[in-house]
Amino acid sequence: MKICRYNIYCAEDLSMTVKIIVDSACDIPQRQGEELGIKILPLRYLLGEEEYLDGVTISNTEFYEKLEGSDLFPKTSQITPYQYEKAFEEALEEYDEVLCMTMSSGVSGCYQSARMGREDFDDKVLVFDSRHFCFSYTVLVKYAVMLRDQGLNASEIYAKLTAALEKVRIIAAFDTLEYLKKGGRISGTASAIGTMLGIKPIITITDGKVDVLKLVRGTKKSYIEVDRYMAKGGEIDLDMPFVCGYTGTSSLRTDNFMEEYGNRYFNKEVEELVVGTTVGSYAGPKAFALAYFVK
CATH class of the missing domain: 3.40.50.10170 (Rossmann fold)
Structure with missing residues (x-):
């Protein structure tokens, strides 16, 4: 892709x-x-x-x-x-x-x-x-x-x-719980256990706030969960804007997801951006996200 x-x-x-x-x-x-x-x-x-x-x-x-x-x-x-x-x-x-x-x-x-x-x-x-x-x-x-x-x-x-507004979708996979801990969103104990188990939070935005959809183990499962969300969420409107992107200094996670799953949803180039500080502060590096409209 x-x-x-x-x-x-x-x-x-x-x-x-x-x-x-x-x-x-x-x-x-x-x-x-x-x-x-x-x-x-x-x-x-x-x-x-x-x-x-x-x-x-x-x-x-x-x-x-x-x-x-x-x-x-x-x-x-x-x-x-x-x-x-x-x-x-x-x-x-x-x-x-x-x-x-x-x-x-x-x-x-x-x-x-x-x-x-x-x-x-x-x-x-x-x-x-x-x-x-x-x-x-x-x-x-x-x-x-x-x-x-x-x-x-x-x-x-x-x-x-x-x-x-009701047609906007965003889905993201964080790589770590560490920065949620730093921001006071979860306890140090929860972060330590999650890190030990390789937990990856799957995130969306609901009613204007961050919503944790699911916790999965491992990067591969995070890809699968993002794909599942997109498949069930309705047909993507390709006449409307859509973007993908990442946190940190490497686009590897986004690139890997788009290479494996992107062609299922997009038949044209997808703009890639770097996630800013608002979400990046809590996500930390190696997260990836996609946003789009459904029909």
Whole structure:
């Protein structure tokens, strides 16, 4: 199964009336965001005593290089209402409307910050709670770009996104429980036992939050479980955005899964990205994920 490292939907008309603003939890690189014609507001996080702007002062790959072999756990701060307000103000100097998409309100206060930041702009700014993060947020953002490029206004895009939420799917396989322990999601005892048994958590997003579907033993079984989820979840809509990707500095797990199972689901190239800090902090290296829409 062929995958590509970089694939974009190019914005042909840069004078369009809707500006899409998102946060960096969508895992779209800044350079790609510029080519898509969207503005990506970076989250801030602390790793030890060093502060970083997600995707701006540090790339996802550099993040994993610092994370691996370290006892540190990133502390993320949400985008403030003032930052949203300034972004909306700047966008409305050139565009008629703003559609702001945020990561799930179930895991972050960005949605509430954006709502507060739009108070002075009436109906010129719409704020959409994606109910997702990581790659399922990615495909929603790329769908919004497709709709914008078709000439839809902000309220029309908002309505289409709302209707599409029930069709978004994301499935991921973590390689280790260690980083869930570091983030306080599981106990040290559970992590130690899971590591000893080679346990791999199978993860999705349900109602805007991380949902552990199953715990399996071994990498091969994690591939089988991801394949089973995709097979049972409905026919993939290949006319909609879809992505795959990985955590850490190696795409090996993603490549192996796509080589063995990808042709069952995709008849065209699948964009491959690096999972960002929002999920990567808890996944650690060697996880892989896929996100797509079903018909």
